[in-house]
Amino acid sequence: MIYQGEQKTYPKELKDNLEVSSVSGGEKTNPAWTSEIDNDAFSAAVKKSLSSQGLLSESGKYQLEVKMLKVDQPLFGFDMTVTTHVQYTLTDKTNNVTVLNETIVAPYTATVSDAFSGIKRLRLANEGSGKKNITGLLEKLSKLNISSHQISVSVK
Known part of the structure; x- marks a missing residue:
């Protein structure tokens, strides 16, 4: 689930300044039932992805809370589509x-x-869905405008 793509450009305020406070909402996989995304695995993927982009800090100015709200999964099928809904x-x-x-x-x-x-x-x-979700987070972070006077998301 770790983002391993190109290095993105982020606001300088976020560089080495983003702390992950909590990851919640995931479920452990039950070997007798279905595969799930658990908090520990998703937390590790988020942290490694942030670290690879030069954003992660143990005690940063910015605190990230991650909540897995819903994971839509099929019970069976040839093509299996999973959709993650994660609040950052x-x-x-x-x-x-x-x-x-x-x-x-x-x-x-x-x-x-x-x-x-x-x-x-x-x-x-x-x-794949978890990785796409983390990629979406990194995209949002790269578009943030942070200054001492305003905070907004730029639209390009």
């Missing part, structure tokens, strides 16, 4: 101002050509 809340800890409060919805489809086994296809769809 970024807060400036110095003044408790919310800088970003965004729910990102990211679908990903794994096909029979990706894996013949339905269990593996579902796992691949979970991982």
